[in-house]
Each structure stands twice: as structure tokens, then as C-alpha cells.
Amino acid sequence: MPASLRFTRRTAAAVLLASLAACTTPPPVAPVQVTTPPPVVVPPKPPRLGLALGGGAARGFAHVGVIQVLEEAGLKPDLVVGTSAGSLVAALYASGRTGAQLQQVAEQMDEAAFTDWTLPLFNRGMLRGEALARYVNAQVGNKLIDQMPVPLGILATRLDTGDGVLFQRGDTGTAVRASSAVPAVFLPVRIAGAEYVDGGLVAPVPVRQARQMGAEVVLGVDISAAPEGNGSADPLQILLQTFAIMGKSINRGELPQADVVVRPALVGMGSADFTSRRRAIEAGRAAMRQALPKLKAAMAARTQAAQ
Numbered sequence: 605m606p607a608s609l610r611f612t613r614r615t616a617a618a619v620l621l622a623s624l625a626a627c628t629t630p631p632p633v634a635p636v637q638v639t640t641p642p643p644v645v646v647p648p649k650p651p652r653l654g655l656a657l658g659g660g661a662a663r664g665f666a667h668v669g670v671i672q673v674l675e676e677a678g679l680k681p682d683l684v685v686g687t688s689a690g691s692l693v694a695a696l697y698a699s700g701r702t703g704a705q706l707q708q709v710a711e712q713m714d715e716a717a718f719t720d721w722t723l724p725l726f727n728r729g730m731l732r733g734e735a736l737a738r739y740v741n742a743q744v745g746n747k748l749i750d751q752m753p754v755p756l757g758i759l760a761t762r763l764d765t766g767d768g769v770l771f772q773r774g775d776t777g778t779a780v781r782a783s784s785a786v787p788a789v790f791l792p793v794r795i796a797g798a799e800y801v802d803g804g805l806v807a808p809v810p811v812r813q814a815r816q817m818g819a820e821v822v823l824g825v826d827i828s829a830a831p832e833g834n835g836s837a838d839p840l841q842i843l844l845q846t847f848a849i850m851g852k853s854i855n856r857g858e859l860p861q862a863d864v865v866v867r868p869a870l871v872g873m874g875s876a877d878f879t880s881r882r883r884a885i886e887a888g889r890a891a892m893r894q895a896l897p898k899l900k901a902a903m904a905a906r907t908q909a910a911q
Contacts, residue, residue: 654819659688663876669888672703737777
């Protein structure tokens with residue numbers, strides 16, 4: 605074979621191999637731009653707000669005003685604890701009632717509906733309290749304490765030991781009845797073999813109990829009446845005066861444990877004054893509005909400390 609022909613074939617073969625190599629070589633890949641997603645900002649979890657509602661009989665209508673202002677400010681307590689009159693409002697609120705609904709209940713409330721006299725009178729108490737229990741259960745739709753949409757605690761005092769007992773389960777009306785059983789006014793309430801009386805004997809405002817239930821910020825509402833030296837000869841007034849003195853003494857140790865304390869201006873309103881309920885509600889509203897900046901600051905400080 606002529607040399608020129610062999611050269612031509614070799615050249616053609618080389619060209620063919622080069623073409624095949626070019627076909628199998630992948631094209632250059634453009635560099636990939638890697639973008640880092642922005643960090644996910646998780647808002648801080650607000651602290652658990654506990655509402656501790658104190659005792660004070662008819663003065664308890666002030667609790668309704670406090671709750672209304674909290675709602676208007678967008679603050680919803682994570683749990684609520686009540687003593688005596690505060691246990692009644694706490695139960696209704698925990699059952700799902702709004703501040704407006706609570707006021708409607710307050711304005712329609714007839715104290716005669718839960719006035720059931722004992723016979724003979726002063727046989728360990730003037731009132732049985734069973735009507736109060738029925739009233740409460742009807743208002744909360746017969747929900748048990750542990751079935752409430754908002755965690756609920758009701759404080760009563762065990763008569764044989766003097767210990768405070770925080771009810772967080774069981775019959776709501778019975779627990780409120782026990783928490784409200786002022787000695788010599790209401791009969792003691794028997795629950796599971798023990799007798800219970802007014803929770804105000806151990807904590808007129810249940811601040812420690814709110815902490816016990818997990819509150820990180822506690823708002824205490826003190827509606828107790830200041831002792832009044834009126835020299836009354838009425839045994840009931842003397843008893844209420846005694847409770848006022850005792851409650852004032854206990855509150856000195858209890859209330860400093862709250863982050864914020866609200867004291868509605870209820871001067872001149874007695875514990876049995878059911879005619880001044882609107883005034884009490886407005887006093888609760890005014891006191892809570894004044895305390896709002898301090899409460900928001902306490903919650904902000906607790907949130908910052910947790911970060």
C-alpha cells in the first residue's frame with residue numbers, strides 16, 4: 605500500500621477517535637451558587653400567667669372587672685386559682701365565660717338562689733351551702749374541675765389539720781362550696797371523709813397555689829376588706845371583722861410573692877353588699893388598668909430572663 609494512502613487512513617482514524625472522545629467528554633459544569641436560607645426566628649414563648657383571685661364575699665364582683673381589662677389588653681391567663689368568692693369567679697371563668705358573660709351572670713345573680721338555711725340556726729353554721737354548689741355546677745355546665753378549658757385550682761382549708769388543700773379535680777360546685785364555707789356561716793363541707801372550710805383561713809389570695817400550678821408570673825387580686833373598728837354588737841359583723849384582721853395578717857406574707865397585686869378601691873363596700881356589684885366591677889376595671897404597665901413589664905422581664 606502506498607505510504608500516502610496509509611497516512612490518509614491514519615489521519616482519518618485519528619480524526620474519528622478525536623471526534624468520539626469529544627462526544628464522550630461532558631461539557632463543563634457551571635459553578636452552583638449556594639444560598640444560605642435566612643435563620644428562622646422563633647418568637648420567645650410568653651411566660652405562664654397565673655391569676656390568683658382572693659376572697660371577700662360580695663366584693664368578689666371586682667374580679668369580673670379585672671378579667672375584662674385583661675381580655676381587652678390581649679392577656680389571657682394560662683391558669684386561675686380562687687379562694688372563697690374568688691373560687692366562684694375562677695370557676696366560671698375557667699369554664700369558658702368571657703368577661704362580658706361574667707358581668708351578665710353577676711348582674712343577674714340572686715343571692716337568694718344559694719341561701720339555704722340550716723335548722724336549727726347556728727348548728728355549726730347558718731347556711732348549708734348545697735344551693736351554692738348546685739348554682740355553680742349549673743353555671744359551668746356540670747364540668748368537673750379537671751375538665752375546664754382553663755386549668756383551675758380551688759383552695760379550701762382542711763378543718764382537722766388547718767392545712768390548705770388545692771382542689772384540681774373533682775366536683776366543681778362542691779369545691780367552691782368548701783372554699784367559701786366561712787365558719788359559723790356555712791356548714792363545713794365533707795369531701796372524701798374530711799371536712800373543709802373557707803380557703804381564706806390559709807391564703808386570702810392564693811398566690812403560692814398559682815405558683816404550685818406552674819405560673820411563672822402571678823397576678824394577685826386582693827379584695828379583702830380593711831378592719832373597721834365600728835364596735836358592732838352583731839355576732840356576724842364581729843365574725844367578719846375577725847376574718848378581716850386575720851386576712852390582713854396572712855396577706856402580709858402572701859402577697860409579696862406575687863409579681864403584681866391589684867387592689868380595687870372598695871372602701872365602704874361590705875362583704876354582704878350585693879347591691880354594689882356594678883361599682884365593684886368598675887373598681888376592678890380601674891385597678892387593673894392602672895396595673896397593666898407593671899404586669900406587661902413583669903412578663904417582658906420574665907421572657908427576657910428565659911432567653
